[in-house]
Amino acid sequence: MRRTIPVLIVSGIGFLLLASYFFNFAIGPTDLDGISSLITNWGVIVAAFAVGLASVNLIRIHSAKVSRRRADWIHSLALLLTMAVFIIVGVYSKHNPDSAGAKALFQNLFDYSYSPFGSAMFAILAFYVASASYRAFRARSFEASLLLVAAVLVMLGNAPIGALIWNKFPVIGNWLLTVINMTGQRGITIGVAIGGFATSMRVLLGFDRGHLGIGD
DSSP, X not given: OTTHHHHHHHHHHHHHHHHHXXXXXXXXXXXXXXXXXXXXXXXXXXXXXXXXXXXXXXHHHHHHHHHTTOTTHHHHXXXXXXXXXXXXXXXXXXXXXXXXXXHHHHHHHIIIIIXXXXXXXXXXXXXXXHHHHHHHTOOSSHHHHHHHHHHHHHHHHHSHHHHHHOTTHHHHHHHIIIIIIHHHHHHHHHHHHHHHHHHHHHHHTTSOOGGGTOOO
């Protein structure tokens, strides 16, 4: 029973939501769209509780780290303080929509604290991207040589100096991005869609039970 009931619940809800996308008929006093909307709203509520549980777990872990003065505890303290400030200001501005000061404070917190940290993180990642690009673009084979040539042409097409050297570099770079690159992306998208469909059917039919925390 501990295996059958969860599988039946997942399969029933999954097929019901799938049927509501194609059909609309009444099940008792409520039509299929209404039932689908109700299930979706419950899913949002469950997801909100999951986010709340994750937040409580985050606070518990970092509070213990700060109280015991473990390594890098100052970072945990900064995380907790930032989290508290954003929650307090966000909830206050949400429940006081007419307060221009609360809106401005929340927007300033986002623009002048969160956004710069994100920019700094991507700036640090740029060094790793450059290192990975160097390793990937080494012409060790014919395919790697094609990748290297294409990358150089795209960079020359997007850099201002490329158009000064030859006015066809932007045209070639745009063609590589919109034709060759798009062809590969569409192939990957089709493969991902087929894999997602196969995985979804395995879940709906009860063959894949890993998400339930039970074995086969």
